[in-house]
Amino acid sequence: MRTTGKIALVASVLAGAAAPMVAAAPAAGARTAPAWVAYHGVSAGQSAARVKRLKAQGYRPITVNVSDGERYAAVWVKDGAATKWGIWQGMSAGAFQKRFDAGVKAGVRPVSVSATGPAGSPVFTAIFEKRSGKFLAKSGLTGPRFAAAGKRAASQGLTLTSIDAYGTAGDVRYVGVWSAGSGDAWSFTYGKTRRQHEAEFYARKDQGYRPVKVAVAPDGTYAAVWRKDGVEDWAHYVDLSASGYQKRFDDLKGKGFRPVQVNAENGRYAAIWE
Template identity: 45%
Template sequence: MRITGKIAITGVALAVAGAPVAAHAQASSASIAYHGITSAQQVQKFHELSGKGYVPVSLSISSGSSYAGVWVKSSGTAWAMYQDMSSQGYQKRFDEYTAKGYQPTVVTATGSGDAARFAAVFVKKSDKFVARHNMTSAQFAAANAAAIGNGLVPTSVDVYGSAASPMYAAIWSANASGVRWEVTANKTFAEHEAEFKARVANGYRPGYVAVGPGGTYTAVWRNDKIGGWFEYTGMSSSGYQSRFDKLKGEGYFPVQVNSEDGKYAAIWTK
């Protein structure tokens, strides 16, 4: 990552210190998911869940500073989370935490230019990784091509900016299993659905889905095999809640949720 210009941190610092209090919070014995909460409620959620031994594995900030997240029970992991940061603020935290032996595991952003806001989770570990933000579509494509050659796989992706000029933030982690993967970016709902059908027919599954400004979809496709799973896109807040309730009754829980402009995408597994 490069720093350009003057560093100025703006945001809420949530160093590690959980029971739902906001709308749409749902829980299983080892996982908790919520969506459609404000920045202030997200701060409260941090204190509630981290205090009960939960760690965020999925986090999404969308227009209007609306948050969605998935947390799981974990022990013995040193981590930190920061929200509502400027681009420069995120860069500052990145430099600070990587110097301490941490690396980002989740990055999410919304908005354009100086108004863009970021949230990120940092975990203390020494695995190989690359993280970049403020990438254009061309830069994101080049970064994915480089990642393949360097034995990495995308593990966190988000799209912000505008429909006319999307920007990308992403993390690539060590591809220890050697999974084959591909990325499709800036697809309409119909184009994403066509990609889904074609890729699933060829043995791939969506490993990560991000909603971009204007209702576009960027997805990471993996050819590894897991148990049962579902992926739904183009959902409203209530539509996501309806899917959540139905799938929870069948033993599924979201492992990744992303939102922008009131549209949700999520992946469930057992």
């Protein structure tokens, strides 16, 4: 398999348009889907401007990523949901903790968290939503601590719903959010090389699982959440350059699906479409 090749393209593949990547109207007979917007590789200032504009237009963010000297990627949908939400970027570890503590008191919790930079001075971005139910969020975790936290969370009926890796190649850290599960069977992996992630993908695909979250670590390894949820139409690509991701995005244009997660680190992208 080529280094920049695809990991998988399952069933019919659907997507949107070029950066800023706004979804086109669905073709006749296509399934109804909310309007959406996605972008990647934008600066902090450009991201802030998009947040202001998209919020005013009635969109809400469903996933966010920060990488490579504070470059941002996100996917937004316009689905009419009455969910109360907020999105913050450029936070230090201390600022993120303060935002988290304030959110918990107000009944608001993180649903998508991303970080970049060394463990001692990371930059965080996060989407918070007002939701009920049990959850767990942790950052600054080494691989073994991340695995231990995941095991404890799973024993409490929680599912890993947000994941990212940051730090340096010699000191990879993880940030995750575990939420009350849907009842679907799931598991997670981390610290997998590209080849190991590929092997994991095919083994799990044969068992009915698919990747629903993916994160690129500073050392080039991958972390992923795998779920058996019966969804048939999806696509997963890894190890793409920014231009390669854009080309893949454009190749999927007009086929109806949108990206549901975009993740990057050190200029390499991974994404999942549905």
